[in-house]
Amino acid sequence: MKILLLGSGGREHALAWKLAQSPHCSSLFIAPGNAGTSGCGVNINLSPLDFEAVGAYCIAENIGMVVVGPEEPLVRGIVDFFTVNPALRSIPVIGPSASGARLEGSKSFSKQFMDRHQIPTAAYREFNSSSYTEGIAYLHEHSLPIVLKADGLAAGKGVLICQSHVEAVAEFELMLQGNKFGEAGNTVVVEEFLSGIELSVFVLTDGRHYLTLPEAKDYKRVGEGDKGPNTGGMGAVSPVPFADTVFMDKITQRIIIPTINGLSAEEIDYRGFVFIGVIKVGEDPYVIEYNCRMGDPETEVVIPRLKNDLVELFTAVAEQRLNERTIQTDDRTACTIVAVSGGYPGSYEKGLPITGLDQPLTEDSLIFHAGTRAEKDAVLTNGGRVLCVTSFAETVYEAVDKSRDVLEKIDYEGIYYRRDIGFEFL
Numbered sequence: 001m002k003i004l005l006l007g008s009g010g011r012e013h014a015l016a017w018k019l020a021q022s023p024h025c026s027s028l029f030i031a032p033g034n035a036g037t038s039g040c041g042v043n044i045n046l047s048p049l050d051f052e053a054v055g056a057y058c059i060a061e062n063i064g065m066v067v068v069g070p071e072e073p074l075v076r077g078i079v080d081f082f083t084v085n086p087a088l089r090s091i092p093v094i095g096p097s098a099s100g101a102r103l104e105g106s107k108s109f110s111k112q113f114m115d116r117h118q119i120p121t122a123a124y125r126e127f128n129s130s131s132y133t134e135g136i137a138y139l140h141e142h143s144l145p146i147v148l149k150a151d152g153l154a155a156g157k158g159v160l161i162c163q164s165h166v167e168a169v170a171e172f173e174l175m176l177q178g179n180k181f182g183e184a185g186n187t188v189v190v191e192e193f194l195s196g197i198e199l200s201v202f203v204l205t206d207g208r209h210y211l212t213l214p215e216a217k218d219y220k221r222v223g224e225g226d227k228g229p230n231t232g233g234m235g236a237v238s239p240v241p242f243a244d245t246v247f248m249d250k251i252t253q254r255i256i257i258p259t260i261n262g263l264s265a266e267e268i269d270y271r272g273f274v275f276i277g278v279i280k281v282g283e284d285p286y287v288i289e290y291n292c293r294m295g296d297p298e299t300e301v302v303i304p305r306l307k308n309d310l311v312e313l314f315t316a317v318a319e320q321r322l323n324e325r326t327i328q329t330d331d332r333t334a335c336t337i338v339a340v341s342g343g344y345p346g347s348y349e350k351g352l353p354i355t356g357l358d359q360p361l362t363e364d365s366l367i368f369h370a371g372t373r374a375e376k377d378a379v380l381t382n383g384g385r386v387l388c389v390t391s392f393a394e395t396v397y398e399a400v401d402k403s404r405d406v407l408e409k410i411d412y413e414g415i416y417y418r419r420d421i422g423f424e425f426l
């Protein structure tokens, strides 16, 4: 079967690497991909948001399955675009319909969904321009800190944790009256702050059945010791030591099962990944957010730990036969460290040559490209997060050490990475 994978980050390189290993994958195309994905298949210069062009390509190339990496095409309805088009309807697309992608695309929808299905999450209220004055009064009464969330997709910047009432009111006003996040901020969710340790939980579902993939923890702050501004993710580990059987069982019973049953009860077509951002408060799990795709950089540790044939899993998703499968996992610990451009998450340069990518690697380490592009014989930086080095070992400490060894031999102007991924488990 010919497979088309949409996206261009580290997540997509890890997915491409895994898909290409399947005997069921005769050719792999990645749109638009990066310098790393071209080692797993053929990069195609198509935007994942240009549904017409993606559809035409699938017909022309006789594509048998489409796998969607990022959230935006899903939220904008790529699955529905395929379903309503008679020439595309028979091609399975791995990812939820637009209705299902609202779990990520609308914080308001996801909070109401959790309410409807008694899924534990932070208490909240939502406001828009017609309830603005009520919102201001609510903020003044609210305990600190106050969490404000723009309803829609805001490129990962839509969540604000305000330490004072003055700040909360100012940000609330900027969202509702100053158009701070555009349309995404036309509704604002005001949420209770939860204090605890976070965990990324990944579920693959066909809409009726589900399988839980290995969990992971990502490191969002740019600086060591979890200091400094938030980023897309500076590293990840899997498994997560505090996610023991007792805690994971609470997540299954209180969150995963009600989520899958809720999607099914609401007749939402969901055949893809559900990424549940969980926070452990005391001994109890609460949902911080849902995403309708895999996490990045979590994919770079979760997918390497997966022993199953990914194409077989995706086929079972498309055919709603996921109940016939089980997940097989590598017991070792995987750690990934993300190397970023100097200045990230602020402004940074692109187009800088990268050296050291051709170093010999042991079986325990993998280099996944994120923001890179090939030019003639060179590989150049092409984004904030440039590449991820994943390593396997028996302990977090050794896995981190192996990835650092590989990164020490990689260079580009301004290269920066955290040396302390997994620090709290060392």
Ligand code: AMP
Binding pocket: 122, 147, 156, 157, 158, 159, 191, 192, 193, 194, 195, 198, 277, 288, 289
């Ligand atoms: P999100 O963009 O939804 O992933 O949120 C970004 C980050 O904000 C999360 O990973 C949490 O660290 C934090 N966050 C979101 N909601 C809450 C909350 N209710 N309490 C504490 N932290 C939160």
Ligand code: GLY
Binding pocket: 218, 232, 233, 291, 294, 295, 296, 297, 298
């Ligand atoms: N690593 C968090 C995310 O992918 O949203």
